[in-house]
Amino acid sequence: MSGLIKGKKVHFDDTYLHVKLEDDRIISTPISWYKPLQEATISQLKNYTLICLNTGIEWEELDYHLNIESMLFASQERVA
Numbered sequence: 171m172s173g174l175i176k177g178k179k180v181h182f183d184d185t186y187l188h189v190k191l192e193d194d195r196i197i198s199t200p201i202s203w204y205k206p207l208q209e210a211t212i213s214q215l216k217n218y219t220l221i222c223l224n225t226g227i228e229w230e231e232l233d234y235h236l237n238i239e240s241m242l243f244a245s246q247e248r249v250a
Contacts, residue, residue, distance in 0.1 A: 175239045176224040182215050189238055192224065197241050206234040 179190040186198045187207065201208050207215060207229070214231055221228045227236045 174223065174225050175242070177220055177227065177238045178224065180218050180220075180227055182212075187241075189227070189241065191238075197238065199241050204234070204236065206232050 176192045177189045178192050181188050181190075182201065185200060185202075187201050187204065188196055188198045190196050210229070210232055214229065217229065217231055219228045219230065220226070221235070222237075225238055227238065228234070
């Protein structure tokens, strides 16, 4: 096991960014935490690429990158 948190699919609803991991767990965080994503169109949100061995997400059109593991730490920091 590599220890890397790797995504395999990204989707959105009105409130959350959801990332399905390679082991089928799902991480969900509020889109409001990511201002460039909150301001993006649905078409722009759907236009993502998994990068860095699937440990990150890139929205090239938005010039925005998100490390999937950071979603877990951001959740803990906001709750603590």
